[in-house]
Ligand SMILES: Nc1ncnc2c1ncn2[C@@H]1O[C@H](COP(=O)(O)OP(=O)(O)OP(=O)(O)O)[C@@H](O)[C@H]1O
């Protein structure tokens with residue numbers, strides 16, 4: 001029997017890439033690494049994981065689970081790529097978000113990893129995702145406003161005693177005005193596990209309601225999501241792009257996020 005873990009993907013800022021991360025980690029862990037994966041939309045007031053996965057108007061949702069209308073296993077949909085997901089309802093309903101943990105924890109027996117997408121607001125919805133998770137990944141971007149909200153999220157997670165596995169820095173443009181990985185790690189006291197560049201293939205894939213890891217296997221974001229997925233299960237994913245292989249041969253220093261991923265595997 002599988003005894004999986006629940007990983008919450010959080011940020012206290014909207015639009016940094018939580019839903020994109022959840023959809024892509026789910027797809028990559030399932031298709032590249034053959035893991036049993038469930039992704040859950042816990043952004044109860046403003047959900048959109050369903051849209052990322054091609055489901056526009058779900059009949060049964062996590063809201064029905066929280067309203068005691070169905071069991072969590074009855075709200076599961078299967079994506080054509082093989083992984084499972086529970087969407088949320090677009091019309092908001094009165095629910096108790098804190099019921100989430102109790103309602104989904106038995107599903108750990110059936111999945112290797114359950115990923116939770118969450119609300120960017122400091123409210124009960126966001127806190128419910130935090131307490132329902134065994135560990136957290138914090139999504140941030142390399143600017144001061146986002147970093148300040150990231151520091152709040154880290155503090156909150158400590159208060160709630162949910163360990164943070166690492167940070168994902170998204171939408172990096174490699175500009176001088178951006179905060180460095182080292183700055184962000186130092187401020188937050190959390191290792192950076194992944195650095196995703198601004199990649200036009202991401203919004204393009206969202207338009208086609210398909211995670212970029214399935215939509216364009218060679219996109220820089222797709223490869224980075226696969227590397228992150230691998231590290232979550234103690235495996236490594238080798239960048240298949242020729243130019244990257246050549247670059248690696250000449251590169252003197254290994255990147256911080258790569259070192260962090262290796263350290264995590266040795267834990
Ligand atoms: N690396 C990237 N490069 C380019 N665009 C990106 C990247 N990551 C995410 N985006 C785009 O940013 C937008 C917001 O992403 P997403 O919906 O995943 O954020 P979110 O944190 O879930 O937002 P919210 O808090 O509102 O739920 C999307 O349109 C997505 O296509």
Ligand SMILES: [Mg+2]
Nearest residue numbers: 018019043048
């Ligand atoms: Mg979202």
